[in-house]
Amino acid sequence: MLLSAACSAAPADGGTGGAGGGTPAAPAPHSTSPQELCTSLITHWTAAILAGAPEAGLDYQAMGLSGGQNEILRDIVVAARAELRTGGPDAARALTAREAERRCADRYRTGTPTGGPW
Template structure:
C-alpha cells in the first residue's frame, strides 16, 4: 500500500487560490452600482411630514407617537401640526383623499420654504 501523496493538498490549495483570485480582477460587467444618493433635508422633511400626517388622518395606531418618536425636529413638528390641522378641516369638508393630497402638497411647499425645517429647540445639545 502506498502512502498518500503530499502534492495533492498543495495542488488543491494552488487551484483554490487561483479560482478565488479570478473573482478579484477586472470584470466585463463594468463598475459596481453607485450607492443611492441620500435624500436632501427638504426631501426628508417632506417624506416625514407627509407620512406622519397620513398616519394621523387615517387613524393609524402610530398616530399618537410624540415628535421625537416620529423623528421630527422641533421645526418639522410645528409644520406637521399646522398641516394636520388644515388637513383635518379638508377631511371634514371633502374626505380623506382630499385631505391626504392637501397634506402632501403643503408638506412639500412648507418644507421647501423652510429649507428642510431641521432646526431643533435651543435646549438641544449635540452629544459629547
C-alpha cells in the same frame, strides 16, 4: 485546487468592471436631502394621525421630528382634517403632500434651519 482556480480568475481591478471588465460599477447611492426627509416624515405622520393609528399618539421626538417640523405637522393636520371633511380622503392626501413639500422647501431653503438637531 478549486480555490486557487477561482482566485486566479478574479479580475485584477477587484471586480468593479473597470476597462474591459464585464461587471458594471454600482450606481452612487442617493442621499436624502433635509427637505425630502422633512416632506416624507410630515406626510407619513399626517396620514397616521388622520387614520387614528396607535403610533399617532407618540410625541414629536419619538416621531423623529424637530420642533420646527412638529409645527409644520400640526398645521398640516388641522388643514388636512378640514379637507377630509369637505373633500374626502384623496383631497386630504393631496393637500398633505402639497403643503408638506411647500412648507419643508421653505424651511430648508438655505440648508438646515439651525446648527443643532432640535
